[in-house]
Amino acid sequence: MSEQLSTLRYYLEFDFVRYAIIVGLLISLCASLLGVTLVLKRFSFIGDGLSHVAFGAIAVSSVLTFGLRAIGSEATGRLAEVLSENNHTVIVLPLTVLAAVLLLRTGQNTKIKGDAAVAMISVGSLAIGYLLMNRFPSSSNISGDVCSTLFGSTSILTLKGSDVVVCSVMAAIVIVTFVVFYNKIFAVTFDESFTRASGVNAGLYNLMIAIITAVIIVISMNLVGSLLISALIIFPSLSAMRILRSFRGVVICSAVISVFCAGVGIILSILYSTPVGSTIVAADIAVFLIFSFLSLFRKGR
């Protein structure tokens, strides 16, 4: 144990480890906040769908970068640098937001219903993304690239100070928005038609939820990769819902669970050199099982 503690202390002296922990905790906090709403609105899979869109967008952006570099002039070269900075956020974020808005709008008036639309966009972008990556490889190690995009790369451990700042700012925006609009988000989640009928602009808040979801997914790509983001979004809130009976309780509890699991996951992954994303998700699953077990002892159902 003491040996592990000293290993941990040794690692914690490095900036990049501290950065990883800060970013990991912030991301998991954001994801769990929105998770409650998404699970209750029956949009658990939107995280999955959007992260695949983000994957496709990364592929598009890499290909663009590659193409621009190939042209070779100074201007295009600089453009390519801009694109590839911060894991292609310049292209990935707008595309993902767009997809989120389209998906969450699938209410009454669409030909393709919610879950089908999510599935379609999800697998569609996955396929196109992989196709592009394969056809126009941006590095020699394609399968490594794909794998790290899907399962979260070690890039969480190669964060620069500026990445941490960007991530913290985005996380702060998400958290502040959530707190300020908490009552509105609750109303829209519980009963959209009533909220609309009483004169609240429910469409606006739905749009806001969509945009925040997209932002969270893009910033959490680094941490757990696009296949595991759903876990970060749904597990904490599902665990909290097992035990707690009020919306506020569920939100607070899922935030605590999520941050705790992310912390434990990151530390374990450092100690035992396991993949960061999978370890965090494994911690989330463990907590979910424990809470499910505890819920058996509650009165009532």
Added chain:
Amino acid sequence: MEENEKKAPEREKQLVCRNASLGYEGQTVTEGLDFSVCRGDYLCILGENGSGKSTLVKAILGLRPQISGEIEWCGGVKANEIGYLPQQTVVQRDFPASVREIVRSGCLAKTGLRPFFNHEEKKLAESTMKQLGIDSLAKRCYRDLSGGQQQRVLLARALCATRKMLLLDEPVTGLDPRAQLDLYELITNLNKQGITIIMVSHDVAAAVRYASHILHIGSHRQLFFGTTAEYTASGVGQSFLAAEETYGASAPSEEKEAEADE
């Protein structure tokens, strides 16, 4: 008839619908809707499934505009000032929220851009819960309540939104007979306190017993609009009431749903 005339001078119109056609995606569901609702009325909208009742509800709420004709608000009521009691959705059945949280969310429109509820809004929520006899449930979880209690919670929320007009969409569906009766009594009491009620239903017997006015929509057109007394005297009303007696009310289908729920 006579009663109607006696009331006439003090009656102030709140909602007027003139020759409205409703539908969606270019398809007309029902047309020629012509009716008005006055302050303190208890209007029951009857019709078979698919006759356009829910489309009419959406039009009244302004969620889906009418194809043609007019739906006009007057007498100090605005389109966005209706307390709406929607049909329960799947999402709500297992929603982890306390009764107090849900009732308070009725005050949301009053908050505007302010992020949190103020003292008055919280007090309004508490007093409304007391009024509907659910103050003892305030900390309970919505999904653990019985169907009748859940409807009271949603009714309390609607009353927090407005005291002018309530629009109830099949409020008793899925409730056991006892809870149905309780809810009808409660609604009648609210109506006596001066709240205008519009209720969508397919329970003809209850409509005739409780409502002051009836709007009956058939397939594609309006069959009847007038006071309840006129309805029971009219051909449409008599034929439906007779059918009701013969087949033992439309209740069986609802009771089945109630059983399935438990």
